[in-house]
Amino acid sequence: MGRAILQWNPSDPTDPGALIDVSVMNSQDVIDAWNSEGLACPPPVKMKALLDTGAAVTIISKTFARHCKLYQTGQGNVRALGALHPCGEHAGTISFPGTNLRPIESIRILSGDFIREPHFACLIGRDILRHWTVTFDGTARHVTITD
Amino acid sequence: MEPTNQFSKELGVFEEHRQEWSRSSPGKFVAIQGEDVAGFFGTYADALRAGLKKFGVRHEFLIKQVWQTEPVYYIS
Numbered sequence: 001m002g003r004a005i006l007q008w009n010p011s012d013p014t015d016p017g018a019l020i021d022v023s024v025m026n027s028q029d030v031i032d033a034w035n036s037e038g039l040a041c042p043p044p045v046k047m048k049a050l051l052d053t054g055a056a057v058t059i060i061s062k063t064f065a066r067h068c069k070l071y072q073t074g075q076g077n078v079r080a081l082g083a084l085h086p087c088g089e090h091a092g093t094i095s096f097p098g099t100n101l102r103p104i105e106s107i108r109i110l111s112g113d114f115i116r117e118p119h120f121a122c123l124i125g126r127d128i129l130r131h132w133t134v135t136f137d138g139t140a141r142h143v144t145i146t147d
Numbered sequence: 148m149e150p151t152n153q154f155s156k157e158l159g160v161f162e163e164h165r166q167e168w169s170r171s172s173p174g175k176f177v178a179i180q181g182e183d184v185a186g187f188f189g190t191y192a193d194a195l196r197a198g199l200k201k202f203g204v205r206h207e208f209l210i211k212q213v214w215q216t217e218p219v220y221y222i223s
Binding site: 027029030033034037039052054055056057059071072073074075076077078079080081084089091105106107108110123125 | 198210211
């Protein structure tokens with residue numbers, strides 16, 4: 001069983017929320033296919049991610065999706081603040097460096113514009129949260145994740 | 148991500164069969180390249196694996212979950 005403890009201060013209006021370090025890379029199946037074709041494989045990209053119970057799916061900045069050449073398998077829309085935003089759909093793997101949480105492998109990851117967002121480049125949505133037990137302890141100012 | 152025509156042919160095939168597939172394979176994931184269909188799978192990961200095996204990695208293929216209407220994902 002993996003476990004991670006994140007700092008989180010709900011009393012601080014400048015606190016962006018519960019952030020976790022993530023590493024995003026292509027699915028191992030895609031990497032294996034690239035390797036068998038002799039194609040170069042981009043390294044994983046590290047970024048901060050927000051635990052977001054309001055996000056139906058996990059979404060990363062399209063800048064990072066391009067940087068790590070996430071394999072695209074579609075396109076779609078997300079609805080945020082009442083408006084539809086076009087996004088890419090990619091196959092990827094997300095791991096959690098510095099913790100012993102298990103990586104989430106070969107999942108669909110959306111990519112979109114993170115405009116003027118300095119704190120994080122990824123929203124961890126309910127498609128990943130459903131694998132975990134997450135406790136928000138506002139009094140102790142931390143969040144505990146177990147898988 | 149800017150709208151592209153990257154999967155226009157595959158999306159056309161999907162729309163052409165959406166009603167039929169939503170009756171026969173609701174909730175399944177289908178992998179499509181051009182007009183070729185790799186099959187229907189219970190998970191996104193299985194569809195990815197099957198698509199890579201059938202189509203290879205050099206040319207991208209579409210993976211769509213089969214629903215009667217297109218889902219919109221909410222981010223708040």
